[in-house]
Amino acid sequence: MPKVKIDGVELEVPAGITVLQACELAGVEIPRFCYHDRLSIAGNCRMCLVEVKPGPPKPQASCALPVADKQEIFTQTPTVQKARKGVMEFLLINHPLDCPICDQGGECDLQDQAMAYGFDRSRYHENKRAVPDKELGPLVKTSMNRCIHCTRCIRFATEVAGVEQLGATGRGESMEVTTYVEQALSTELAGNLVDLCPVGALTSKPYAFEARPWELTKTESVDVLDALGSNIRIDTRGAQVMRVLPRLNDDVNEEWISDKTRHAIDGLRHQRLDRPYVRTKGKLVEATWDQAFAAIAAKLTGLDGSKIAAIVGDQCDAESMVALKDLMASLGSPNVDCRQDGAKLDGPRGSYIFNAGVRGIDQADAILLIGTNPRVESPVLNARIRKRYVHGKCPIGSIGTAEDLTYPVERLGAGPATLRELVDGKLGFFDKLKNAKHPLIVVGMGALAREDGAAVLAMAYELVGKLNAVRDDWNGFAVLHTAAARVGGLDLGLVPGEGGRDVAGILEGCQKKEIEAVFLLAADEIDTTKLGKAFVIYQGHHGDAGAHRADVILPGAAYTEKPGIYVNTEGRVQVGRRAGYPPGDAREDWAILRALSERLGKTLPYDTLHQVRARLVAVNKVFAAIDQQAPGAWGTFGKPGATTDAPLKSAVPNFYMTCPISRASKTMSDCMASRSHLMAAE
Amino acid sequence: MAMITADPKDVPQVASFSFTPEYMAKVEEQIAHYPPGRQASAVIAVLDLAQRQQGWLPRAAMNEVARLLEMAPIRVYEIATFYTMFQLRPKGKYLLQVCTTTPCWLRGSEAVMKACQHAADGETFSVQEVECLGGCVNAPVVQINDDFYEDLDEASMNKVLDALRRGETPKAGPQVDRQTSAPQGGLTTLKGE
Numbered sequence: 001m002p003k004v005k006i007d008g009v010e011l012e013v014p015a016g017i018t019v020l021q022a023c024e025l026a027g028v029e030i031p032r033f034c035y036h037d038r039l040s041i042a043g044n045c046r047m048c049l050v051e052v053k054p055g056p057p058k059p060q061a062s063c064a065l066p067v068a069d070k071q072e073i074f075t076q077t078p079t080v081q082k083a084r085k086g087v088m089e090f091l092l093i094n095h096p097l098d099c100p101i102c103d104q105g106g107e108c109d110l111q112d113q114a115m116a117y118g119f120d121r122s123r124y125h126e127n128k129r130a131v132p133d134k135e136l137g138p139l140v141k142t143s144m145n146r147c148i149h150c151t152r153c154i155r156f157a158t159e160v161a162g163v164e165q166l167g168a169t170g171r172g173e174s175m176e177v178t179t180y181v182e183q184a185l186s187t188e189l190a191g192n193l194v195d196l197c198p199v200g201a202l203t204s205k206p207y208a209f210e211a212r213p214w215e216l217t218k219t220e221s222v223d224v225l226d227a228l229g230s231n232i233r234i235d236t237r238g239a240q241v242m243r244v245l246p247r248l249n250d251d252v253n254e255e256w257i258s259d260k261t262r263h264a265i266d267g268l269r270h271q272r273l274d275r276p277y278v279r280t281k282g283k284l285v286e287a288t289w290d291q292a293f294a295a296i297a298a299k300l301t302g303l304d305g306s307k308i309a310a311i312v313g314d315q316c317d318a319e320s321m322v323a324l325k326d327l328m329a330s331l332g333s334p335n336v337d338c339r340q341d342g343a344k345l346d347g348p349r350g351s352y353i354f355n356a357g358v359r360g361i362d363q364a365d366a367i368l369l370i371g372t373n374p375r376v377e378s379p380v381l382n383a384r385i386r387k388r389y390v391h392g393k394c395p396i397g398s399i400g401t402a403e404d405l406t407y408p409v410e411r412l413g414a415g416p417a418t419l420r421e422l423v424d425g426k427l428g429f430f431d432k433l434k435n436a437k438h439p440l441i442v443v444g445m446g447a448l449a450r451e452d453g454a455a456v457l458a459m460a461y462e463l464v465g466k467l468n469a470v471r472d473d474w475n476g477f478a479v480l481h482t483a484a485a486r487v488g489g490l491d492l493g494l495v496p497g498e499g500g501r502d503v504a505g506i507l508e509g510c511q512k513k514e515i516e517a518v519f520l521l522a523a524d525e526i527d528t529t530k531l532g533k534a535f536v537i538y539q540g541h542h543g544d545a546g547a548h549r550a551d552v553i554l555p556g557a558a559y560t561e562k563p564g565i566y567v568n569t570e571g572r573v574q575v576g577r578r579a580g581y582p583p584g585d586a587r588e589d590w591a592i593l594r595a596l597s598e599r600l601g602k603t604l605p606y607d608t609l610h611q612v613r614a615r616l617v618a619v620n621k622v623f624a625a626i627d628q629q630a631p632g633a634w635g636t637f638g639k640p641g642a643t644t645d646a647p648l649k650s651a652v653p654n655f656y657m658t659c660p661i662s663r664a665s666k667t668m669s670d671c672m673a674s675r676s677h678l679m680a681a682e
Numbered sequence: 683m684a685m686i687t688a689d690p691k692d693v694p695q696v697a698s699f700s701f702t703p704e705y706m707a708k709v710e711e712q713i714a715h716y717p718p719g720r721q722a723s724a725v726i727a728v729l730d731l732a733q734r735q736q737g738w739l740p741r742a743a744m745n746e747v748a749r750l751l752e753m754a755p756i757r758v759y760e761i762a763t764f765y766t767m768f769q770l771r772p773k774g775k776y777l778l779q780v781c782t783t784t785p786c787w788l789r790g791s792e793a794v795m796k797a798c799q800h801a802a803d804g805e806t807f808s809v810q811e812v813e814c815l816g817g818c819v820n821a822p823v824v825q826i827n828d829d830f831y832e833d834l835d836e837a838s839m840n841k842v843l844d845a846l847r848r849g850e851t852p853k854a855g856p857q858v859d860r861q862t863s864a865p866q867g868g869l870t871t872l873k874g875e
Contacts, residue, residue: 169759
């Protein structure tokens, strides 16, 4: 390992890193604009100049200079300070002085670094250049006069997002960052461009002129709009969620989040359930909590447990799920299901989590996607697979109808029959998987949430067996969920008990009048017309499908409004925190269930959040290890059987609208319109 | 400040572009210069061929080049807008690139420019002011399509333009009595024993 001396302090650093990274290890701050940890090195802003000995007698760009043994690096000499001042002055030649009206103000790298390293007055009297603004779609607002040509956005679009649509045209003073042809970017990760931009050239369109960073309260939490469980920071002002930003977590989302995670939050302001409702004479009428509970008690008291059922939604926190489970148990009902889409998952933990972990993708050397389109199901995870592809030597195959995934994919076929052939070793791709040290088999809900899902799962199980993909040092079986609550629900055992009914069974029972009361815990993705004449209790936060059909509505809290534990698709237990309070009379979900249980005379044995969480751990030990991915128990799973010819379609037909929150979001519908416009143009 | 590059929306674009068989053969030859998978290296040469066929570079041509070389269109736009030799607007049959850098200017490029601007009609002739063409010893210089016309003044420039207008191809090079950059009126040194 090379030994370097940074400002007189000797330090041993890993070989192959750059001078800038070495300085960071030494705790020395180097100003920079174009350099970014997760993008390729451009070396074009020249802000990171340092002096290096031995070396030429002029400052060097530290971001593009590899460290060498016995190198001496100086970051604070007069030459360096003068160089930084000079670079800063050049960068500001054409940068407008509009900080007071710029959305980046207060969190702007250029502003901060001009303060720290710049010259304290301007020597320019000439006019600044004017650059036409660009149209980059409904999420990214451009103000191209402010652009300093760091090219981070270009590199992000090309390297991470995998959409080569941004570039720099022209040269010298005429250089412009542009798509050249006016079009929105066709990526699900566009919002990250705004985070990357070190100046105010790319800012958030939905958030334009909404708030200043110093007015916002920041809460670290977890996303529930897809099953990845991206780590997020929720910025609120008063009761309102103003924006969502990514939080760094290399194990999960690195530092990216999807556009839905970031921009569906305006859905939290619309269509909210802010008070209880009871259906009287066919109409939903506003009610008090007491009246709502009374209506439920009137229906449920004396009703046999087998006639009561509960369906759990896709975004529920573990606390409310365990409360519902306990309540249903005390009512004597085995009819509980958390798999709204009917996914055939109820085996050991290893059969329903992404065992390899998101980090495992980096390690994989052959990937097979079965019935999944990760680009729409979890764009950030898809970017991770793309990253693996970019590193090379990783064949990626797909069985299903997945379209453009931003990386080339070997399309093996569409239906379960192809998987059968693959398992039998009849396809060339089998050998690629067999020869791989770390084969990764990703199974999506498109393969499992269907009639023959159990048979497809059995084939996948057979495949990992043949590939020896599950060993002590590697588990290459990975389920990519689409629902944030699903793994938590399965961990808590929210599946039909003995003699119980699953979702399909419940709906059938409703129509045959064998089920008389259904409790929907924020479950909106079922066909509510099939609920027949059953008495429907809906507890949730949005007036979506479930609430429209309900006989009693109990207003709950959305994920930003309650502390909650979520288990992501890897089986990682993460804690979401409360960023604000639910509107009106709405309450935290577990507390509603606790209150209801008392009214039904089946009081649940917990009064505080702490006690509920203790109960979680009692039900399943994995809940004790926060932020950890507890390994999944392995065993036989799936049910071998006949399959149909139907192609394995992705379970998410439309990325922008998958849940009550995103359906209520205007931004998401704008995105959808823009995307369909793009598709039409093609 | 003159915008060199940006694609102005007022440019009439052509609906489609494809290489003629003759040009396609040249394109394939250019691509063959590079190992397989590295065909993108031929982009400048192929763009030049497209420009020669069309007279300028419409967006359809850039898209076609991107398709042929398996590049993202934006990467081709970047290159085409970077080099001033790629013409992103329709040009006349003859593009008069008048050098106005110091040596040519000292030797009277203003008069040459005037003659050219007078002739420019957008169909037969288009004029472009360019920086040093590297022919300073024969200043002033005008590049007409691929040829240099040198040692010009207003009269000789007009003569060249008239000849072009008549469909003739005037002799390229110095328009005065000298061979390349040898002294005017014949050799002056190394004549004796």
